Amino acid sequence: MSKKNKTRKTTSSKIQVLIDIAKVELLNKGISRFNYEKVIKSAGLSKSTVYEKYGKKEDFIIFLIKSILDELYISFKKYVDELKNFDEILEYISNLNFDIESILKEYPIDDFFTNKRISTFVNNYFYQTYGQVIVNKIIEFQKQNEVRNDIDAIYILEFLISVTKGMGFLLKNRNFKEVVTNYRKLIENALKPIEKIIIVKGDANLGEK
Known part of the structure; x- marks a missing residue:
C-alpha cells in the first residue's frame, strides 16, 4: 500500500x-x-x-x-409499514411507559429546538421522510375504513404533529399515563370513522349493563 x-x-x-x-x-x-x-x-x-x-x-x-435520523428511519419505516390497523397504534400509545423527567435530564431535547436553522432543518427533513411514511399509512388506513376518509391525509398528519407537540408540553408537568390516556381518547374520537366510534361506545355500554 x-x-x-x-x-x-x-x-x-x-x-x-x-x-x-x-x-x-x-x-x-x-x-x-x-x-x-x-x-x-x-x-x-x-x-x-x-x-x-x-x-x-x-x-x-x-x-x-x-x-442519526437516517439510521432511525429504516426501523421506523419498517414498523409503520407492518401496522395492520389503527387500533394497533392506539394500543401502542396506551402501553408506552416513559419516565419523561429522567429522559429530559439525561438528554437535552429542548436544546434541539432553540436553534432556528437546526430546527428548520429537522422540520423539513421530517416532512420529506418520516412524514411521507405516515401520510402513506394514513391513506392506506383510509382505504380500509380504519381512519376517516373525509379529510385529506396531510391534514391528519398535521393534526398528529400538533398532538405530539401538545403531549410533549404537558409531559413536563403531568403524569405520563394521564397524558397518554387523554390524548388517546382525543385521537380516537378525531380520526376513527364515526360509525366505528358508535359501535365501540355501544359495546362498552352493553358491557356496563
Whole structure:
C-alpha cells in the first residue's frame, strides 16, 4: 500500500471515530454545550481537515442529526409499514411507559429546538421522510375504513404533529399515563370513522349493563 493510500485509510478511520464520538457528545450535551474542538481532538484529526469536510460547528451538527435520523428511519419505516390497523397504534400509545423527567435530564431535547436553522432543518427533513411514511399509512388506513376518509391525509398528519407537540408540553408537568390516556381518547374520537366510534361506545355500554 502506498503512503498516500495509507494516509487516506487512516484519515477515513479517524473520521468514523470522529462521528461516533460526536454523536455521543451531541446526545449527552445538546447543541449549546457541544464541544466541536474537543471532539476533533479526541478523534486525532486536525481542525482544518474536519472544517474542510464538514464546515463549522452548526454545519457539522446538522450532518450528525441527519445521520442519526437516517439510521432511525429504516426501523421506523419498517414498523409503520407492518401496522395492520389503527387500533394497533392506539394500543401502542396506551402501553408506552416513559419516565419523561429522567429522559429530559439525561438528554437535552429542548436544546434541539432553540436553534432556528437546526430546527428548520429537522422540520423539513421530517416532512420529506418520516412524514411521507405516515401520510402513506394514513391513506392506506383510509382505504380500509380504519381512519376517516373525509379529510385529506396531510391534514391528519398535521393534526398528529400538533398532538405530539401538545403531549410533549404537558409531559413536563403531568403524569405520563394521564397524558397518554387523554390524548388517546382525543385521537380516537378525531380520526376513527364515526360509525366505528358508535359501535365501540355501544359495546362498552352493553358491557356496563
